[in-house]
Amino acid sequence: MNAIVIVARKELRDAIRSRWLIAFAITFAALALVISRVQSDSGGLGEQGFNRTTAGLINLCLLLVPLLSLILGAGAISGERERGTLATLLSQPITSTELLLGKYLGLTVAVWGALAAGFGGAGLLVSLVEPFTDIGHYLFFVVLSAALACAMLSAGLFVSVLSDNRAKALGAAILLWFFLVLAYDLGAIALALAVASSGRALTAVAVLNPVEAIRIIAVMSLEPDLEILGPLGAYLTERLGTAKAATLLGGAVAAWTVAPLAAAAYFLRNQDA
Amino acid sequence: MLRIEGVSRRYGNTTVLDSVSLALDAGSVTAVVGENGAGKTTLIKRVVGLIKFEGTITVGGVDVARKGKDTRRMIGYLPQIPAFHGDLSVRETALLYAALKRVEGPAAHKRIEQVGLGDHVDKKVAALSGGMRQRLGLAIALLADPPLLILDEPAASLDTRARLELRELVKDQRGAGKAILLSTHWIEDVPYIADHALVLDHGKAAFQGPALALAASGVTGSRLFLRLNGSSPDAIHVLESTSVASDITRSGDWIILTCVAADKARVVEALVRAGVHILDFRVEEASIDASALKVHAADGARQ
Numbered sequence: 316m317n318a319i320v321i322v323a324r325k326e327l328r329d330a331i332r333s334r335w336l337i338a339f340a341i342t343f344a345a346l347a348l349v350i351s352r353v354q355s356d357s358g359g360l361g362e363q364g365f366n367r368t369t370a371g372l373i374n375l376c377l378l379l380v381p382l383l384s385l386i387l388g389a390g391a392i393s394g395e396r397e398r399g400t401l402a403t404l405l406s407q408p409i410t411s412t413e414l415l416l417g418k419y420l421g422l423t424v425a426v427w428g429a430l431a432a433g434f435g436g437a438g439l440l441v442s443l444v445e446p447f448t449d450i451g452h453y454l455f456f457v458v459l460s461a462a463l464a465c466a467m468l469s470a471g472l473f474v475s476v477l478s479d480n481r482a483k484a485l486g487a488a489i490l491l492w493f494f495l496v497l498a499y500d501l502g503a504i505a506l507a508l509a510v511a512s513s514g515r516a517l518t519a520v521a522v523l524n525p526v527e528a529i530r531i532i533a534v535m536s537l538e539p540d541l542e543i544l545g546p547l548g549a550y551l552t553e554r555l556g557t558a559k560a561a562t563l564l565g566g567a568v569a570a571w572t573v574a575p576l577a578a579a580a581y582f583l584r585n586q587d588a
Numbered sequence: 589m590l591r592i593e594g595v596s597r598r599y600g601n602t603t604v605l606d607s608v609s610l611a612l613d614a615g616s617v618t619a620v621v622g623e624n625g626a627g628k629t630t631l632i633k634r635v636v637g638l639i640k641f642e643g644t645i646t647v648g649g650v651d652v653a654r655k656g657k658d659t660r661r662m663i664g665y666l667p668q669i670p671a672f673h674g675d676l677s678v679r680e681t682a683l684l685y686a687a688l689k690r691v692e693g694p695a696a697h698k699r700i701e702q703v704g705l706g707d708h709v710d711k712k713v714a715a716l717s718g719g720m721r722q723r724l725g726l727a728i729a730l731l732a733d734p735p736l737l738i739l740d741e742p743a744a745s746l747d748t749r750a751r752l753e754l755r756e757l758v759k760d761q762r763g764a765g766k767a768i769l770l771s772t773h774w775i776e777d778v779p780y781i782a783d784h785a786l787v788l789d790h791g792k793a794a795f796q797g798p799a800l801a802l803a804a805s806g807v808t809g810s811r812l813f814l815r816l817n818g819s820s821p822d823a824i825h826v827l828e829s830t831s832v833a834s835d836i837t838r839s840g841d842w843i844i845l846t847c848v849a850a851d852k853a854r855v856v857e858a859l860v861r862a863g864v865h866i867l868d869f870r871v872e873e874a875s876i877d878a879s880a881l882k883v884h885a886a887d888g889a890r891q
Contacts, residue, residue: 321687332675399671406636407688408661587639 318409322417323424326391330425339383339426343433344440346375351441372434372456373533377526380460381467382492384426388471389488391418392583393478402588411583419472419576426464430457455536459529466525466571473575476583495526514550518560521547522567532564589614589736589767595634595643597627597791604630605791607643612767612784614735617758619782619799620771627791628771629668632740635769636665647736661689664734668741668771670725674714678705678724681713682731689732699727719746726757737761739770743777755781776810776849778802810849811872814856815841817865826862827855841867 330336350371392415395401404414434457438450471488478484506520521527531551534543539557542548551560590612597605605627612618620628634641637656645652647659672681678700686696700709703723708716716724722742729737739758743751751774758768758781772778778785778799785802787795795802812833816823823843827833832851837844847855852871859866 318688321684325684329673329675398673399669400673402633402638402667403671404688405638406660406663406665406667407685408657408690409688410657585640588633 318413319417319420322404322409322414323421326418326421327425327428330387330422335387336425336429339379339429340432340436342379343376343430344437346379347372347434347437348440350375351437373530376456376460377463377530378496380426380430380463381496381526382489383429384422384464384467385471385474385488385492386485387422387426388419388468389474389478389484390481391422391472392475392579393481393484394475396588397480405588411586411588412580415472415476415576415580415583419468422468423465426468427461430460430464434460452536456533459533462565462568462572463525463529466568466575469572469575469579470525473579473582476579476586495524499524499527514547514554517547518550518555518563522563525568525571528564528567528571532561532568535561589648590635590769591644591646592631592635593644595631595641595645597630597634597639597641603791605634605641605788608786608788608791608793610769610786610796612736612769614767615762615765616784617762617768617770617782618784618786619778620769620786620788621773621775621778621802622771622788622794623773625790626788628773628788629740630791631788632665632738632769632771635738636660636663661732662735664729664732664737666722666725666729666737666739666742668744670721670728672713672721672724674712677710677712678716679709681724682709682727685728686731691731696727696731699730700724702730703727719750722746722750730761735766737766737768737770739768741771741773743772743774751777779850809846810852812845812847812852812855813870813872814843814845814859814866815868816843816859817867822862823859823864826858826864830855830858832858 353371392401395404405411434453438453442450470491474487474491475484478487521531531547534548535551535557540548540552551557555563590610592608592610594607594609595605596603596607608627608631610618620631622628630639633639635645635647635652637652637660641653648662650659650662652659673684676684679697682696682700683693686693697709700706703726705720705723705727708720713721713724722744726739726742729739743754746754755777758770762768762783770782779802782799784797785795785799786793787802814823824836824838827836827843827845832854833845833847835844835846845855856866856869
């Protein structure tokens with residue numbers, strides 16, 4: 316069996332055993348059910364039910380998915396280093412890049428499993444209570460959450476490789492989460508507006524943050540005219556066009572997935588175990 | 589099987605390993621000896637590819653720096669402190685490393701039983717004692733029946749009986765044609781388990797040659813503590829008349845002396861023959877006097 320698959324299987328098994336996977340699946344499902352219930356109470360699910368549920372879930376998931384993924388990624392290598400098992404693993408017939416990719420693959424499947432079980436289970440329950448016509452947006456939202464998890468896991472692993480121990484890695488991961496999810500809107504966008512108050516500048520700021528990119532893609536899927544996003548929305552729809560904008564933002568998320576992982580592999584390869 | 593040429597390692601201005609070279613053939617054992625911090629573990633980690641280095645290391649003709657994964661297929665490595673995932677059982681741990689080494693499950697079980705962990709396969713690694721963890725590490729090192737065994741302080745956390753078993757294991761593996769590189773600070777073990785010795789002192793090779801020559805050099809000392817039955821003055825006289833004991837001092841009921849590691853039994857024998865009644869004795873682990881070794885080596889060179 317390929318060394319990457321062996322490590323990925325172990326990572327997945329560890330995730331299931333530690334029960335965080337189940338805990339997060341239940342959290343995601345509970346959130347989806349609560350929000351759909353609120354939507355139901357305020358006008359019924361029916362035709363727009365999933366659409367409203369999706370809109371309600373976006374902001375919550377833009378908080379939770381990065382937090383979960385960054386923390387998991389940050390603990391992956393630093394935890395092994397702290398336990399002394401990193402040297403044990405790297406003294407076997409496996410390269411540091413294979414180990415890193417195995418960990419990434421295992422954690423990605425684990426987070427995807429939690430998202431699928433949580434949102435899938437909730438979606439199934441909602442559909443049993445109320446007939447629906449618009450499940451597409453809901454499923455697309457789940458896919459976007461999975462893509463965001465990929466980018467954030469990659470960033471988490473990068474932090475992990477550069478950290479001496481697990482505590483430092485988790486601290487750095489939480490700081491990164493705070494910056495990307497909470498501080499970015501206030502800081503970076505304000506700066507962009509101060510420097511050049513244009514849709515182009517705001518777009519540039521958006522592609523530098525995968526959380527922001529995913530949020531805009533989600534909004535685009537729900538409200539294609541993007542009026543809700545003001546000058547940024549106007550620039551994306553009028554100057555770039557929806558397809559080009561979606562490609563640009565999707566590319567940014569893909570770059571955020573590949574670049575930190577590649578950098579992590581480089582640094583891990585050049586470190587002493 | 590293993591060639592180390594001019595391997596060095598520096599941390600800033602500190603030289604941890606200074607141009608060390610070594611050749612190890614199949615069916616032979618080389619012991620790397622030295623005090624803590626001499627560079628033993630650093631050298632071993634180089635061979636396994638865990639840390640970067642200057643110089644050249646090849647295993648079976650394959651360059652460690654360029655094809656580390658391929659060379660590690662030929663290596664069974666037992667670290668000084670084996671670290672495994674505490675939440676995995678002994679069986680799961682063995683199967684994980686067996687998969688990485690492309691070894692079938694039944695062969696992994698066989699190794700676990702060989703090292704005496706057959707009754708503990710379902711026990712979590714976290715629940716194992718230090719000695720049992722050492723055995724698990726040994727089983728994993730032996731998993732793929734590798735041609736090169738690298739054992740870093742394999743006797744460090746073993747009791748005397750287990751140390752003797754380890755000697756047998758090394759002997760068996762050598763007999764099976766394995767090349768074995770091991771580090772130890774148990775100087776006494778070296779003539780029994782190794783064909784050659786490399787003594788490191790502050791990262792430099794202070795001695796390199798047959799293990800028996802190291803033992804005969806007289807630079808490997810043991811500290812002997814003897815509690816006698818009220819006959820200390822006589823005993824000191826007896827000891828002073830022998831040529832094997834030095835630095836003889838008295839502390840209460842105890843006599844403390846230094847002797848060559850291999851001469852401990854001669855000291856006791858001399859006392860017993862003189863009718864001195866030994867009530868108790870202790871041995872402090874043998875140490876190596878690297879400065880004396882250099883003098884010895886220089887003397888040897890002059891002769």
